[in-house]
Amino acid sequence: MRQADFTVGGLYAYPTFNPHDGPPAAAQVEVVTIDGGGQVTVVVVDPGPKPKHSWQKRPRRNERLQLATRAVSCPWDQWEERAAAEAAEEVEREARVSTWRQDYEQRRVDRVSPDPHRVLPTKYDETREYLSDEEPETLAALVQAYIQHRGLGQRVKREKIEPLISQFPVTIARDIIAALSPPEDCAADSVAAVFRRTADILEDSRISNMSRRGRNRHDYPQRSLIGEPELTFVATVRDHFAATGDELRLPWVPRMPEWLDDEDRVLAETFGWLRVGVADTGGQLIHSVGCRSVNSRSLEHADHIPLWAILVENKRLLCSVCGGPGFRDLVPLAEFIAAVDVWSARNRDSVEPWQRIALLRLIAASAYARAAAEEPEVTLAGRITETLGVAPPGREGWQAYHLLNRSTQTVLDSTDDDDIPTVDEENILALCRTRLTLVEQQLPNTMRPDPLADSANATDIRRRYRQLHDTIEIPGLDRLLFGLPGAI
Numbered sequence: 001m002r003q004a005d006f007t008v009g010g011l012y013a014y015p016t017f018n019p020h021d022g023p024p025a026a027a028q029v030e031v032v033t034i035d036g037g038g039q040v041t042v043v044v045v046d047p048g049p050k051p052k053h054s055w056q057k058r059p060r061r062n063e064r065l066q067l068a069t070r071a072v073s074c075p076w077d078q079w080e081e082r083a084a085a086e087a088a089e090e091v092e093r094e095a096r097v098s099t100w101r102q103d104y105e106q107r108r109v110d111r112v113s114p115d116p117h118r119v120l121p122t123k124y125d126e127t128r129e130y131l132s133d134e135e136p137e138t139l140a141a142l143v144q145a146y147i148q149h150r151g152l153g154q155r156v157k158r159e160k161i162e163p164l165i166s167q168f169p170v171t172i173a174r175d176i177i178a179a180l181s182p183p184e185d186c187a188a189d190s191v192a193a194v195f196r197r198t199a200d201i202l203e204d205s206r207i208s209n210m211s212r213r214g215r216n217r218h219d220y221p222q223r224s225l226i227g228e229p230e231l232t233f234v235a236t237v238r239d240h241f242a243a244t245g246d247e248l249r250l251p252w253v254p255r256m257p258e259w260l261d262d263e264d265r266v267l268a269e270t271f272g273w274l275r276v277g278v279a280d281t282g283g284q285l286i287h288s289v290g291c292r293s294v295n296s297r298s299l300e301h302a303d304h305i306p307l308w309a310i311l312v313e314n315k316r317l318l319c320s321v322c323g324g325p326g327f328r329d330l331v332p333l334a335e336f337i338a339a340v341d342v343w344s345a346r347n348r349d350s351v352e353p354w355q356r357i358a359l360l361r362l363i364a365a366s367a368y369a370r371a372a373a374e375e376p377e378v379t380l381a382g383r384i385t386e387t388l389g390v391a392p393p394g395r396e397g398w399q400a401y402h403l404l405n406r407s408t409q410t411v412l413d414s415t416d417d418d419d420i421p422t423v424d425e426e427n428i429l430a431l432c433r434t435r436l437t438l439v440e441q442q443l444p445n446t447m448r449p450d451p452l453a454d455s456a457n458a459t460d461i462r463r464r465y466r467q468l469h470d471t472i473e474i475p476g477l478d479r480l481l482f483g484l485p486g487a488i
């Protein structure tokens with residue numbers, strides 16, 4: 001109350017304690033003097049109800065107190081009404097808190113309850129709530145859900161499951177888990193349908209890290225995983241950054257040779273830096289780490305190379321059983337594929353932060369893998385590929401190739417031998433010299449032989465060619481050197 005509203009001898013309510021299970025209590029006080037400076041002196045007429053707890057205080061009867069005027073609630077005759085209103089307000093506040101608690105609890109349970117039939121949310125609003133930043137119980141609940149939904153049994157080690165999902169935002173991990181064993185009747189807009197590919201890649205990753213004894217013979221996802229949606233998604237994310245003056249630079253990939261298929265060239269431009277795992281093999285063929293026809297270390301420990309190197313490789317060297325090496329960094333790849341599939345399912349009209357982060361993290365994971373292999377971004381093989389890819393020889397390249405490989409078993413064939421023009425040997429030797437010199441100029445001083453003399457004969461050039469094959473390992477070197485149109 002304000003000081004001006006008091007009268008000496010008036011009766012007022014001085015609130016003492018709030019029992020919470022009923023209206024608040026007050027003492028009845030009579031004003032003795034109005035002291036100024038926001039103070040009044042009162043005498044307690046009736047101390048009011050007795051408190052139940054020791055920390056709840058009330059004054060004694062006839063006690064003389066000096067009170068701040070704002071500590072006095074109202075004239076005594078208004079107190080009953082005011083106390084009832086305050087009690088009603090308290091009840092309402094408690095109901096609000098209870099509803100909020102129930103909602104919170106419901107949401108907490110919902111975040112870790114996978115449901116294959118859940119319709120893909122129009123927005124994942126928890127873009128920064130990554131599982132790795134959450135309470136350990138949240139991760140534990142989702143690990144348990146993974147085990148159940150995949151029917152793995154309790155013997156599977158939890159620490160094998162954790163790295164598969166801990167890098168995802170919570171609700172996205174939940175919806176991927178729902179897709180681990182999708183029911184047959186799931187609708188196209190259900191999370192089980194949208195996250196199907198992601199769930200498969202996570203399972204590939206889980207299997208790839210098993211010890212060899214437990215690992216099934218299994219091929220890992222290959223380049224066919226990447227198509228128009230993935231390429232367009234990357235372009236969309238790059239446009240997003242460009243719109244604010246930023247720039248997303250993709251890791252360096254050499255310019256691909258002119259003879260490469262358009263489809264492969266486009267793939268290499270955007271995704272050539274992705275790492276593919278190469279199986280250990282004593283033979284000529286190049287296999288996926290999981291190929292049924294070879295034994296290999298686990299994907300994590302096997303050798304790996306950039307995807308572009310497989311694209312320019314002689315197709316005959318790729319194993320026909322597994323189709324060649326598959327992708328290596330499967331968890332970040334799964335995150336990226338999740339981003340693309342959610343974007344597609346939403347008619348490509350919005351990209352959330354977690355989806356852009358997925359692309360950035362895939363780039364980072366590839367760089368990390370490359371670093372672990374002590375491989376710089378720009379390699380000699382890459383530079384030579386770029387140099388030889390420009391203006392490759394036409395069909396006369398076949399003659400050069402045959403001239404140099406005369407004494408060895410020819411690896412490559414042409415689809416149409418009749419088409420190869422006959423050019424005199426002098427010109428063919430000149431072509432060989434030019435192409436070999438182009439490669440040698442890219443070599444560092446320590447590796448570079450003396451320049452081939454113009455007078456070098458076929459034997460000299462052949463020796464130099466074999467020497468080159470022995471010194472450096474360049475995927476698809478013959479094709480790069482000689483173009484070999486129509487090679488099979």
Ligand SMILES: [Zn+2]
Binds near residue numbers: 291321
């Ligand atoms: Zn194979």
